[in-house]
Amino acid sequence: MYRYRCYPTEEQAAQLSKTFGACRWVYNEGLALRQKAWREYRVSVGFAETCRALTGWRQSVEMSWLRAVSSTVLQQPLRHLQAAFQGFFDGSAKYPKRKKKGRSPDSATYMRTGFSWREDPERPGTRAVKLALQREPLDVRWSRPLPAGDTPLRLTMSRDRAGRFFVSFLVEEVVPALPAVFVAGTREPQAVGLDLGLASLVTLDDGTKVDHPRLLRRYQARLKRLQQELHRKKLRSRNREKVRLKIARLYALISDVRRDMLDQLTTRLVRENQVLVVEDLSVASLMAAGKGKGRRRKARLNEAIRDASWGTLLRMLTYKCEWYGRTLVVVDRFFPSTRRCSGCHAVGPKLDVSVRQWACTECGAQHDRDENAAVNLRDEGMRLYWQVSISLPPGSKAPALIKASELSKEIRLAA
Numbered sequence: 487m488y489r490y491r492c493y494p495t496e497e498q499a500a501q502l503s504k505t506f507g508a509c510r511w512v513y514n515e516g517l518a519l520r521q522k523a524w525r526e527y528r529v530s531v532g533f534a535e536t537c538r539a540l541t542g543w544r545q546s547v548e549m550s551w552l553r554a555v556s557s558t559v560l561q562q563p564l565r566h567l568q569a570a571f572q573g574f575f576d577g578s579a580k581y582p583k584r585k586k587k588g589r590s591p592d593s594a595t596y597m598r599t600g601f602s603w604r605e606d607p608e609r610p611g612t613r614a615v616k617l618a619l620q621r622e623p624l625d626v627r628w629s630r631p632l633p634a635g636d637t638p639l640r641l642t643m644s645r646d647r648a649g650r651f652f653v654s655f656l657v658e659e660v661v662p663a664l665p666a667v668f669v670a671g672t673r674e675p676q677a678v679g680l681d682l683g684l685a686s687l688v689t690l691d692d693g694t695k696v697d698h699p700r701l702l703r704r705y706q707a708r709l710k711r712l713q714q715e716l717h718r719k720k721l722r723s724r725n726r727e728k729v730r731l732k733i734a735r736l737y738a739l740i741s742d743v744r745r746d747m748l749d750q751l752t753t754r755l756v757r758e759n760q761v762l763v764v765e766d767l768s769v770a771s772l773m774a775a776g777k778g779k780g781r782r783r784k785a786r787l788n789e790a791i792r793d794a795s796w797g798t799l800l801r802m803l804t805y806k807c808e809w810y811g812r813t814l815v816v817v818d819r820f821f822p823s824t825r826r827c828s829g830c831h832a833v834g835p836k837l838d839v840s841v842r843q844w845a846c847t848e849c850g851a852q853h854d855r856d857e858n859a860a861v862n863l864r865d866e867g868m869r870l871y872w873q874v875s876i877s878l879p880p881g882s883k884a885p886a887l888i889k890a891s892e893l894s895k896e897i898r899l900a901a
């Protein structure tokens with residue numbers, strides 16, 4: 487996925503606004519239709535039926551404004567809706583919710599027929615991209631070159647809350663796998679255990695601690711001041727709107743800085759290691775742990791978790807391991823990585839979040855909480871890696887993702 491900032495003309499921006507609004511409307515209308523059919527007639531409505539309904543909506547007089555948006559673009563929200571229901575039925579997502587203006591991100595997806603695409607031999611790495619129903623090509627800031635070759639399968643236009651427009655291209659790209667890395671002089675794959683924490687973003691099993699850049703702290707302080715300012719402004723006043731926009735811009739900046747940092751970190755980890763081990767951290771369960779001890783504490787914890795952006799980190803590790811021929815092992819959430827001594831494997835009592843250092847009562851080893859957890863994760867991850875590897879036919883490659891929770895009991899528990 488390649489994402490670039492772009493600067494639509496006033497005319498293009500107006501047309502895009504209309505498109506975003508129409509996509510949101512179609513999504514909500516599709517959702518309402520499915521809900522109504524189920525509630526009143528116990529009929530389950532799928533993607534095909536909602537598409538037929540869309541054709542009807544576009545033909546009706548009251549909804550003629552829908553005709554100003556290309557029909558393939560309007561089918562995309564119905565596809566997303568279908569995926570949202572699928573997630574709900576699988577139990578991996580909550581029941582789909584209505585999209586709200588100004589709350590849900592604005593986006594519209596164009597399939598291959600919805601845009602034109604031209605290479606300019608004078609300017610390699612860039613393209614002239616023109617959307618359906620627009621007269622001029624988009625002004626795209628090509629911050630990194632797009633690989634030469636095929637036309638993207640689809641493109642997505644989006645607008646963040648700061649009013650910035652982006653275009654992203656889904657390109658089918660074959661990334662050559664990196665050569666495997668082994669521990670010097672052996673055939674043992676180089677492995678790393680990663681402990682994700684609140685005190686430091688990531689701790690590696692060699693004790694290295696990785697944190698967010700200092701810059702983010704400064705932004706965070708500025709964000710807090712702006713939020714206080716916002717509360718002092720009159721509701722619906724022009725000044726309030728100005729502060730709101732400043733906050734949205736700052737959020738956008740923070741997420742850019744964070745994404746860059748995580749991108750660099752995950753690339754380095756995936757280059758240097760053959761097997762990467764993380765804990766199956768359900769962020770939801772951690773958030774729930776903050777409950778009941780006062781809302782302030784919970785709010786702070788939520789902020790820290792959001793800030794730590796583990797979700798992004800895990801997602802990046804997952805696709806980069808897949809791209810580069812590495813293995814990501816996700817250890818079970820019930821594995822006692824924190825309270826197990828990495829030296830003698832004795833499992834001690836639960837440790838409070840505030841405890842950073844502890845001593846093993848069995849062997850006396852002194853532990854840094856996060857480093858010890860990372861070592862435990864690496865060892866447990868490698869145990870699972872070998873268990874899975876020996877169960878494969880000889881000569882086959884280890885999978886890109888090993889999830890302990892999805893392994894058979896024999897493999898999971900084998901000593």
Ligand SMILES: [Zn+2]
Nearest residue numbers: 827830846849
């Ligand atoms: Zn011990």
